[in-house]
Amino acid sequence: MQPISSVKGKAYPLGLKNVDTDIIIPAAWLKTISRSGLGKGAFQSLRSVPGNVFDDPAYTGAPILIAGDNFGCGSSREHAAWAMADLGISAVIAPSFSDIFSGNAFKNGLLAIVLPQEAIDRLMEVAKTDEIHIDLETQTVTTPFQDRFPFEIDPFRKHCLINGVDEIGLTLKSSDAISAYENKLSASQPWLSPNQA
Amino acid sequence: MSAPQTLYEKIWNAHVVEQRDDGTCLIFIDRHLVHEVTSPQAFEGLRVAGRRVRRPDLTLAVPDHNLPTTARLDANGNNIPIADPESAQQLEALERNAPEFGIAYIDATDVKQGIVHVVGPEQGFSLPGTTIVCGDSHTACHGGLGALAFGIGTSEVEHVLATQTLQLSRSKSMEVRVEGELAPGVSAKDVVLHITGVLGASGGTGHVIEYTGSVIRALSIEGRLTISNMAIEHGARAGLVAPDDVTYAYLKGRPMAPKGADWDTAVAYWRSLATDAGATYDKVVTINAADIAPSVTWGTSPEDVLPITGVVPDPSTFADPSKQAAAKKSLEYMGLTPGTPMTDISVENIFIGSCTNSRIEDLRAAAALLKDRKKADNVKWAIVVPGSGLVKQMAEAEGLDRIFIDAGFEWREPGCSACLGMNPDKVPAGERCASTSNRNFVGRQGPGARTHLVSPAMAAAAAVTGKLTDVRTLMD
Structure with a gap:
């Protein structure tokens, strides 16, 4: 994972609530065996409507998306995070995220920033004309108009994002602890390692 | 004496390999179901990094999402090729990856093949008290047997394949208690649709929900699986139903369920998992069965x-x-x-x-x-x-x-x-x-x-x- 500590730029003022994973990337796009090239299918149903924010020249190449409550609900498809990254999005700001989506976003260095609805309403206004700045180090979202919105982030996730940590590599350092756990488990619950048919 | 615990806390605590200072835990995964859509990039990641699958014996692969549901064999018993080239390619990838990494694979023409969340319980692969993951959000389904089961993304699929663990933070707990008796014509599906209407699509976000009450106790395993399956539709990380005699009767004799003396030890362990009297949840929602209509x-x-x-x-x-x-x-x-x-x-x-x-x-x-x-x-x-x-x-x-x-x-x-x-x-x-x-x-x-x-x-x-x-x- 590439280290990421801040995102600054234009933001798509989408604002919709319950943006589900089928909206982010429809199932027809999940037949790929690679992670790349999914940007073309991102937000397909929204983009089929004339005048949508994604095809508005005012927001071309925006690295931030502003959305409503429960962003990324639905499927576990990491293709949603891949498609957004492929579209050039590096951060989403919303009042809440589905648990699986926020995990998938994190694994791909896509920031999922939670702010209250009032802050979202304000950022939706600002986004129409100006850039938004997300700073992970200080955990704040700011605008050119003195707005300053602090956000919470899991300290482990923050550490991994800023340092671009390879999480599997990190876990593999705990191999001895995992082995010890496995030994204990095979003694106490031998049925968990079945002789598979 | 230790403090009273919920079913969720007991399963979580039993699976902590390591806990870091910031509270993140390395959680052991007992069961990993793999299908063709969310796994190709994970296997590719392992290949690129030169990593192996740590516990192929705890992993089961079965194709389900892409497969056409028309006949799979012709009159001579030969495989009928899949017309869509992308679907065919994704299925071939799983067919190749499973043996390459030593994982048991149920073929599309095997009578045991089916939707991962139907196959797991049916084979006795899914068991109470276990942690179960799959690259599919409806993995919450297996919670109907009293397993802590949840959907994961492809990066996490790769993480589980490589380490048999996940780095996780503990979720909050919620009890959804459904009391009373269901009226004729009202099924488990109506119960879970009703719950989703009451909680909203994000009402369970950040929580693991335990479904309790007389209505849940009276349901068959099929009904409990239906309810826990849709935990994700009200935003929950996972759903749980405490295992009981209905669960044990369902599992006994299933191909991958414990046998002989192991069975008795297992049941004794599973019985100990029920939420203790006096244990508290972060949130409690009570629903009256009389309010549930066909929905x-x-x-x-x-x-x-x-x-x-x-x-x-x-x-x-x-x-x-x-x-x-x-x-x-x-x-x-x-x-x-x-x-x-x-x-x-x-x-x-x-x-x-x-x-x-x-x-x-x-x-x-x-x-x-x-x-x-x-x-x-x-x-x-x-x-x-x-x-x-x-x-x-x-x-x-x-x-x-x-x-x-x-x-x-x-x-x-x-x-x-x-x-x-x-x-x-x-x-x-x-x-x-x-x-x-x-x-x-x-x-x-x-x-x-x-x-x-x-x-x-x-x-x-x-x-x-x-x-x-x-x-x-x-x-x-």
């Missing part, structure tokens, strides 16, 4: 639930302005006018299947309604997709296939099918489907498709009348 969705979020006796809502009556806007958009997509009785809405398609409702009990409920009846003429397409080859076999032994076929349904091979429209089974744009699946999202069953989520008996009733129908009006 149906009207919009494009699973929270858009109504009793079948209701009318299409008027968005301007919603208190929340963002919900007003969403409802207006939903109704446009669904082609519905506020005030229309739900039972006036015609449907052209019927789908009975999915990991929510494709088990034997679901097929029995639908068949009981369809016996000696036929689908209405305006219903153009009606299919039954059993959850697994074994469910299909059992249904055929009971003659259910004949009832469906005589009623005008197509009797298909197992898979995810029209639940998400990855394979050729799709609902045409602008048409409606009474569907026993779990999501009514825009475009979920095909671009432009309009989905109404219902129970298997309600889907059968809609097939008979050609409209969304109160199943109770067709019951003897």
Whole structure:
């Protein structure tokens, strides 16, 4: 994972609530065996409507998306995070995220920033004309108009994002602890390692 | 004496390999189900990094999402190739990856093949007290057996393959207590649709929900799996039902369930997992069974639930302005006018299947309604997709296939099918489907498709009348 500590730029003022994973990337796009090239299918149903924010020249190449409550609900498809990254999005700001989506976003260095609805309403206004700045180090979202919105982030996730940590590599350092756990488990619950048919 | 604990806390604590200072835990994963859609990039990641699968013996692979549900073998017993080249490529990838990494693989033509969330419980691979993951959000399903089961993304699939663990933070806990007795015509699906309507699509976010109360206790395992399956539709990380005698009776003798002396030790352990008296949840929601009617969705979020006796809502009556806007958009997509009785809405398609409702009990409920009846003429397409080859076999032994076929349904091979429209089974744009699946999202069953989520008996009733129908009006 590439280290990421801040995102600054234009933001798509989408604002919709319950943006589900089928909206982010429809199932027809999940037949790929690679992670790349999914940007073309991102937000397909929204983009089929004339005048949508994604095809508005005012927001071309925006690295931030502003959305409503429960962003990324639905499927576990990491293709949603891949498609957004492929579209050039590096951060989403919303009042809440589905648990699986926020995990998938994190694994791909896509920031999922939670702010209250009032802050979202304000950022939706600002986004129409100006850039938004997300700073992970200080955990704040700011605008050119003195707005300053602090956000919470899991300290482990923050550490991994800023340092671009390879999480599997990190876990593999705990191999001895995992082995010890496995030994204990095979003694106490031998049925968990079945002789598979 | 230690403090009283919930079922969730007991399973979580039993799986902590390591805990870091910031509270993140390395959690051991007992069971990993793998399918063709969310795994190719994970296997590729392992290959690139030169990593192996740590515990192939705890991993089971089965294709389900892409597989066509038409015949898989020709008259000579040869495989019929999959027409869609991308689907074929994804299935070939799993067929190649499983043996390369030493993982047991259930082939598309094996009678054990089916939807991962039907296969796991059916084979006894899914067990109480275990942690179960799969690259699919409906993994919450296995919580119906008392397992801590949740969906993960592909990076986490790779992480589990490589380490048999996940780095996780503990979720909050919620109890959803359903007390009373279900009225005739009200099924587990209606219960979970009702719960989703009450909690909202994000009501369970950040929580693991334990479903309790007399209604849950009285349900079969099939019914409990249906409820826990849709925990994700109210945003929960996972759903749980405490294992009990119903669970043990269901699991005993299943191919991968414990045997002999192990069985007795296992049951004793599983009995110890129930939430202790005095344990507390972060949130408690109580639901009265008498308030639950046969239910149906009207919009494009699973929270858009109504009793079948209701009318299409008027968005301007919603208190929340963002919900007003969403409802207006939903109704446009669904082609519905506020005030229309739900039972006036015609449907052209019927789908009975999915990991929510494709088990034997679901097929029995639908068949009981369809016996000696036929689908209405305006219903153009009606299919039954059993959850697994074994469910299909059992249904055929009971003659259910004949009832469906005589009623005008197509009797298909197992898979995810029209639940998400990855394979050729799709609902045409602008048409409606009474569907026993779990999501009514825009475009979920095909671009432009309009989905109404219902129970298997309600889907059968809609097939008979050609409209969304109160199943109770067709019951003897």
